[in-house]
Amino acid sequence: MKKNSFKKHISVDCVIFGYDESNNKLEVLLIEQKEPAKKSKNAFTAQFALPGDLVNEDEGLDEAAERVLKELTHVEGLHLRQFYCFGDPMRVKQEKDREWLNLYRSDPDARVVTVTYYTLVRKEMIRPIPGSFARNVVWKNAKRIPPLAFDHNAIVKKAGEDLRKHLDSDLIAKELLPQKFTLRQLQNLYEVILNTNFDKRNFIKRFKRDEVLVELGEKQKGLMYKPAQLYGFKKQDKASA
Amino acid sequence: MKKNSFKKHISVDCVIFGYDESNNKLEVLLIEQKEPAKKSKNAFTAQFALPGDLVNEDEGLDEAAERVLKELTHVEGLHLRQFYCFGDPMRVKQEKDREWLNLYRSDPDARVVTVTYYTLVRKEMIRPIPGSFARNVVWKNAKRIPPLAFDHNAIVKKAGEDLRKHLDSDLIAKELLPQKFTLRQLQNLYEVILNTNFDKRNFIKRFKRDEVLVELGEKQKGLMYKPAQLYGFKKQDKASA
DNA sequence: TGAATAAAGTGTAAAAAATACACTTTTAAA
DNA sequence: TTTAAAAGTGTATTTTTTACACTTTATTCA
Known part of the structure; x- marks a missing residue:
C-alpha cells in the first residue's frame, strides 16, 4: 500500500x-x-x-x-x-x-x-x-x-x-417527533422549519389526504387543559423511484 | 508548498x-x-x-x-x-x-x-x-x-x-432550445426528458400561467405544412432564494 | 385551382386541491 | 360552577389540474 x-x-x-x-x-x-x-x-x-x-x-x-x-x-x-x-x-x-x-x-x-x-x-x-x-x-x-x-x-x-x-417528501417530521404525537406538535414542527404559520384545519387536510397518519385512539394525559388525540406515522411501503 | x-x-x-x-x-x-x-x-x-x-x-x-x-x-x-x-x-x-x-x-x-x-x-x-x-x-x-x-x-x-x-424549476429547457422555438418543440423536449406524453392544450397552460414565454409574432418558414408561432423565454429577474 | 396532407391552433366542463375563515367542545384548575 | 387554555371541527370560494375533439392553416401534388 x-x-x-x-x-x-x-x-x-x-x-x-x-x-x-x-x-x-x-x-x-x-x-x-x-x-x-x-x-x-x-x-x-x-x-x-x-x-x-x-x-x-x-x-x-x-x-x-x-x-x-x-x-x-x-x-x-x-x-x-x-x-x-x-x-x-x-x-x-x-x-x-x-x-x-x-x-x-x-x-x-x-x-x-x-x-x-x-x-x-x-x-x-x-x-x-x-x-x-x-x-x-x-x-x-x-x-x-x-x-x-x-x-x-x-x-x-x-x-x-x-x-x-x-421536509415534506422525505417525511423528515418522523425523525423529530415522538412515536405518538399530537397534530399540534406536527404543525409546530413544520412552522419552525419552514418559518411560516399554517391554518390548523388546512394544515391537517394535507396529511389526511396523503394518508400518512394513523389515529391512535389515545389521548394525552396529565396536562392542564384539554388533552389532544395522539397520532403516529403509518408504516410506509418500500416503494420509491 | x-x-x-x-x-x-x-x-x-x-x-x-x-x-x-x-x-x-x-x-x-x-x-x-x-x-x-x-x-x-x-x-x-x-x-x-x-x-x-x-x-x-x-x-x-x-x-x-x-x-x-x-x-x-x-x-x-x-x-x-x-x-x-x-x-x-x-x-x-x-x-x-x-x-x-x-x-x-x-x-x-x-x-x-x-x-x-x-x-x-x-x-x-x-x-x-x-x-x-x-x-x-x-x-x-x-x-x-x-x-x-x-x-x-x-x-x-x-x-x-x-x-x-x-427540469421545471431550473428552466432547463432554455438551454436546449433555440432562441426562437415552437410550442411543439418545447413539448417534445419535456416529453423525452420526463418520458411521458402531455396533452397539448394542458401542457401550454402551465407556461402561459407562469408567464415564462413571450410570443414573438413570427412564424416558422420554409416548411411543408402549417408553420407554427415562435416563442422565446422571457428574460427573468435575478430574484431567487 | 382544388384536393389532400400534416400539423397548428383552440375551449370548456369536471374534478381535485388550496385557501380563507370562527365558533364550539373538552378538560382541569381555581 | 366558573374560568382558562387549547382541541376540534365545516363550508364556501378560488385556483389548479385533468380530460377531451374539432377546425384552421399552409403547402404539395394532381
Whole structure:
C-alpha cells in the first residue's frame, strides 16, 4: 500500500439540526474549537465550527459522517443526507483558521474538499460530548448562526435550504417527533422549519389526504387543559423511484 | 508548498446530456477509453466512461468540471450543476478498471472521490473531440447506457433523476432550445426528458400561467405544412432564494 | 385551382386541491 | 360552577389540474 495521502484531503461536515419541542426552536449543533493544552505563543481564538473530520483511507463518506456524529452524540442510526460538496481551493486558507489547522492537522496547508451532510434529531434525545477537537458543544438557533470557522456558514445555509426543500417528501417530521404525537406538535414542527404559520384545519387536510397518519385512539394525559388525540406515522411501503 | 498529493484523490465527472431535436432523443456523451500507443501485454479492453478528470491542486471543483467539458467539446459557458459526491473506497478498485488506471494514473491505487456534474446541450451545437484519455467519443441514448467504467452507471442514473427533478424549476429547457422555438418543440423536449406524453392544450397552460414565454409574432418558414408561432423565454429577474 | 396532407391552433366542463375563515367542545384548575 | 387554555371541527370560494375533439392553416401534388 502506498503512503496514506488520501486522509489529508477529504473531510465530512455534519449539520445537525436539533429540534427542541418545549420551546419550538430549531437549533444547530456546533463545536467550540479547543485551545491546545500548552498555550501557543499567540492567544488562540476559538471559533465555532461544524462537527466534521477528515475521512479515513478505508472509510466511506456516509460512514465517516456517521462516525463524526457518533463520536459527538453517541447516537447511531440517524439518517444522514449528503447535500453538497464544498471544494473551493481557498476554503481552508483563511487567516482566521490558520491557528487551528496548525494545531490539529498533520498537513495544515493541504487543500481539503468537504462533503456535507445534514441530519435531524430531537434535542432531548442526545447529550453531545465534546470530542478531541472541541472544547465545548453548543446548540445555536438555526436562524442566528454566529460566524463559523472555514466556510461553515455557507454550509449551514445550504443545509437549511435543502432541509426545507425535502421536509415534506422525505417525511423528515418522523425523525423529530415522538412515536405518538399530537397534530399540534406536527404543525409546530413544520412552522419552525419552514418559518411560516399554517391554518390548523388546512394544515391537517394535507396529511389526511396523503394518508400518512394513523389515529391512535389515545389521548394525552396529565396536562392542564384539554388533552389532544395522539397520532403516529403509518408504516410506509418500500416503494420509491 | 508541500508535495502535491491532492491531485491524486479528487476527480470530477460530467454527465453531458445532449438533446437531438431532429429525432427527439436525449443522449449522454461518453468517451471510449484509449488503448495505449504501445500495446501492453494483456489486450486492453476499452470501456465506455464519463468524461472526467482529476482536479488540479489550485482548481475549484466547478472549474475542473468546466475544464473537462471544454477540453472535450470546446464549448464554454454551459451551466454545470453539481449533484452528488461519490466516494465509496472501492469505487476505483474493480478489476475491470485496473488496466486503465495503471496506464493513466500516476498512483493507480489511490482512492478517488468524485464530484459529479451534469449539464445539457443541444447536440448539434458541439462536435466533441476525444481528449488525451479517449479513443473516441460517442453519444448513447440516455435510456440505454451500456456498462461503464468505475461506478459511472450509478452516476448517470442519479444525474437523470436530478435532471428530471429540476427540469421545471431550473428552466432547463432554455438551454436546449433555440432562441426562437415552437410550442411543439418545447413539448417534445419535456416529453423525452420526463418520458411521458402531455396533452397539448394542458401542457401550454402551465407556461402561459407562469408567464415564462413571450410570443414573438413570427412564424416558422420554409416548411411543408402549417408553420407554427415562435416563442422565446422571457428574460427573468435575478430574484431567487 | 382544388384536393389532400400534416400539423397548428383552440375551449370548456369536471374534478381535485388550496385557501380563507370562527365558533364550539373538552378538560382541569381555581 | 366558573374560568382558562387549547382541541376540534365545516363550508364556501378560488385556483389548479385533468380530460377531451374539432377546425384552421399552409403547402404539395394532381
